[in-house]
Amino acid sequence: MASEREKLVSDVVEREGGEGGPAGPSDEVTDPQALRALGFVQMLIEKMEMDAEVTLAPDDGEGSADEIRLEIEGPDAGRIIGKRGSVLEAIQYLTTRVAHKPGEPRKHIAVDAEGYRARHEDQLAEMAKKLARRVAKEGKVITFDPMTARDRRVVHMALKDITGVRTESHGEGPDRRVQIIPVKN
Template sequence: MDNRTNLDDYLAGLGISDADDLAPLPTAPEVAAPAPAALEAAHEDPRAVLERFLRGLTARIDPTLSVTVQEGEDALEAEIGGENAARLAGRDGRTLGAIEVIAYTVLAKQAGRSDLRVRVDVGGFRKRQADTLSKLAERLAVQVAKSGEAHELQPMPAAERRVIHIALKENPDVVTESVGEGAARRLIIKPRSYGP
């Protein structure tokens, strides 16, 4: 059995392999930049690309899962539903995060849209997580306002920090600030009258 063929077939089924379209790389003199119109014609509708990829992925995991993709203001938003959908989130949403990264890569490659964000939710996991973070933010805001001392949270992904920033944006007693770099970036909740 040829492992490459099996892998190519599997990846093609997921919509992330174009092994059939591969041609030998041209030598240096033959390389020329394609015309912009040719590039646009080669790319597919981003929503269709994302939906096809997620349907292919979920069909292999659990054929009973459903996929819907909608265009939001700044992102493509996909919802994977079904009786066992929540299990697809994985521990602490890690599997879901990996699915988003792969989906973004597929979108950038096949639709030529590296500027679009991709948000995927499974079984309402992201919504429940956002509700929990919003409640935590409100409790911490009350604590910070009473004590007059800033509270620094553990490092967290940008999407989670964003939920807290939004939850406390209109709070008259506190302000939020993200500090740090990369995976160590964390959020600080400070009293509005907090000095430097």
């Protein structure tokens, strides 16, 4: 009988197009956190009776070496995203809790479905830049609605090099929000 690790490795979708494709059976996945994360998300999708596949995404050079990226694709991927990414965020949280074990170095785990996170982050960054131009022009503070830590980071990073404005986070817990503040020259 195959071990759990061998089963997980064999369940990973075959590499598409050589280097840079998703990890496949010929790509020995040995990271215990990646295996636990992949196995958990696969199990969750099966239990939810959704038509979708999960793959371990390759390192595209944009993330850090301490990141595990899982991609979910298929006809039911929209249901996995949920309203404003809420289901996807919950899956990522649970996956992180399952994958991390005491004594192991913690890796950031990112779960995406059909490229939702990338699209969402691009749109958020563009909106933040547009609002930053308005703040710089009008000199009035703009405060975003409460955001997740990930979204707040996207705003801060998008505006860090914009002249005439600075950003700050205010509030506690789920009410934490970002402000774009004009900088006096």
